[in-house]
Amino acid sequence: MMPQGMATSPLCNTTKTPFFSLEEVVEPWKKGLVPAVKALLEKLTNHHAPEGEGELKKQAAEPAVAAATTPVSITTPSTTPAATTPSATAGGDGGAKPAPKKKIVIKRQETPDLPPCTLAVTFHPKGETLPQSTTKEADRGEDASLFSQDRPFLSPLLGARRLTALDADKTTLELEIGTEGANVAWLPGDAFAIICHNPPDVVDKVIVHLGLEPEAVFTLSPSIESGNVVSLSKLSRYQYSAQTSLFLTSFAARTYQNSLHREGSVS
Amino acid sequence: MREAFLNGIDLFSPPKKAILRLLAEYASKPEEKEALINLCSAKGERKGVEISMLFPHPNIAGSKLYMDEIVEEHTGLAELLLDRFPSSKPPFGHLLSVAAPLQPRYFSMANSPLAHPNIIRFAFSVVRYTTAKGKHREGLCTTWLEQLSQHFLNSSSPTTPVHLKIFFRPTRVTHILLHTNLI
Numbered sequence: 072m073m074p075q076g077m078a079t080s081p082l083c084n085t086t087k088t089p090f091f092s093l094e095e096v097v098e099p100w101k102k103g104l105v106p107a108v109k110a111l112l113e114k115l116t117n118h119h120a121p122e123g124e125g126e127l128k129k130q131a132a133e134p135a136v137a138a139a140t141t142p143v144s145i146t147t148p149s150t151t152p153a154a155t156t157p158s159a160t161a162g163g164d165g166g167a168k169p170a171p172k173k174k175i176v177i178k179r180q181e182t183p184d185l186p187p188c189t190l191a192v193t194f195h196p197k198g199e200t201l202p203q204s205t206t207k208e209a210d211r212g213e214d215a216s217l218f219s220q221d222r223p224f225l226s227p228l229l230g231a232r233r234l235t236a237l238d239a240d241k242t243t244l245e246l247e248i249g250t251e252g253a254n255v256a257w258l259p260g261d262a263f264a265i266i267c268h269n270p271p272d273v274v275d276k277v278i279v280h281l282g283l284e285p286e287a288v289f290t291l292s293p294s295i296e297s298g299n300v301v302s303l304s305k306l307s308r309y310q311y312s313a314q315t316s317l318f319l320t321s322f323a324a325r326t327y328q329n330s331l332h333r334e335g336s337v338s
Numbered sequence: 339m340r341e342a343f344l345n346g347i348d349l350f351s352p353p354k355k356a357i358l359r360l361l362a363e364y365a366s367k368p369e370e371k372e373a374l375i376n377l378c379s380a381k382g383e384r385k386g387v388e389i390s391m392l393f394p395h396p397n398i399a400g401s402k403l404y405m406d407e408i409v410e411e412h413t414g415l416a417e418l419l420l421d422r423f424p425s426s427k428p429p430f431g432h433l434l435s436v437a438a439p440l441q442p443r444y445f446s447m448a449n450s451p452l453a454h455p456n457i458i459r460f461a462f463s464v465v466r467y468t469t470a471k472g473k474h475r476e477g478l479c480t481t482w483l484e485q486l487s488q489h490f491l492n493s494s495s496p497t498t499p500v501h502l503k504i505f506f507r508p509t510r511v512t513h514i515l516l517h518t519n520l521i
Contacts, residue, residue: 182379185363186356188432220442223503226458231487234461242464245448246487248502251456255506259450263458264442266503267479269350273416274343280420281427287339291434 195288223266224253348438350414350478355404360428360436361418367425374423377404411469443479444507 218224230247257263278285343349355378362374407413415437419426449459464484465477484491486500 182375183355183359185359186436188429189435190431192431192434218505220505223505225501226504228486228490228500228502229457231490233491241466242484243461244464244484244487244491245459245461246483247457247459248504249456250458253506257447257451257458257506259447261447262444262507263447263460263504264444264507265479265483266345266442266505267440267482268344269347269416269440269478270482271340271344273349273420274340276420277349277416278339278343280424281430281433283339283430285340289339289430291431 189293191292193290193292194284195290197286197288218253218255220264220266224250224255226250226253342434345440347415347434348440349416350412351438352408352412353415353418354438356436357415357438358404358408358418360432361423361426364428364432365423365426370423370425374426377407411471411473412475413473442505 226248228246229249232245232247234243234245235241275285358374358378362371362378365371365374413422445460445462447458448461449457462480462483464480466475466481468474486502489495
């Protein structure tokens, strides 16, 4: 945003400084927005007027607001009062798409829908041989780019040093780890990732709490509800046993993204 | 199973509202169910955070209650299950479908490979703090690393050798800067 433009904009009510923080500019403007949008919506629903043209006004008293610059037709009957709530209007603010002659039904988004269960878990009796997991530590001598969350490099911890005084408020440590065999080139400031795990005592408590068997071995498949969220061929990679912990992480990430995506489309 | 909870599921980050909704579904005590529904709903927004009216989707806005109890207090899944809402016992498959995966932690190399090509040095502060409501919180990864390096710090005799699982992510910005002679 150009400062000059901002200075003359009705959004900005201060001209003494060339810098505008969000708090200065947006907050006062926002205060008037919600009542204004509300007033506009009421007007629209009362008069069945399809649109109202108007410039951005920060005054709450002015009913013509940004939402009206885009033609929005709301033919909401009084039987759907939710559409007149402030939350219903916000979706149409800014890049509102014209939705002519379409009844807009916006439900009260007070409680989100139950996220779907996308995974079916099959428990296997002890001793049953499962297909060998494809997870392994990356072989030594391979290119560093081959290392990933699924195929980490096992790096020995070689040393540690406390950089802060013993009685300092916070503890800062410097650790030294070995990369011999990783065949990796890096520059100072490059990043690497450490895969950590949850504390075993908490893990055991949670497992027992949920009534699960700590030593159980299981495999995952897409549940019936999940439809085609996860393809079966992909899923076969995620055969999961005590040795194949890491695949779960990426798998969970994928399904979680999917569920988020679908949740997003609900509204 | 143990591996799934050790490495797969994030038990300590503030969970998304979807997880709270899941816990609510399987809470057997009515009061816990109600509290969880309240936490994950947009309900609290009306009295609380005004900006939420502009972004009404509960997953974007976050109600005041959710912000205060979960985000600000950094309340994790483990605490919710074990201490706060013990009556909620979601089935494993559903929990796994919704729960966030445990993320790897990124650190920056603090030394040059020109001096020691096979050694990475990195520095970090051990995360320990107290929340507004007096809960003591510790960083999962940094406290674990501190624990692992105890014998180096105390100059005591090393126990068994410790290995960290790592992988690399080049920060391309530094490479670009070097190649264009900007630094």
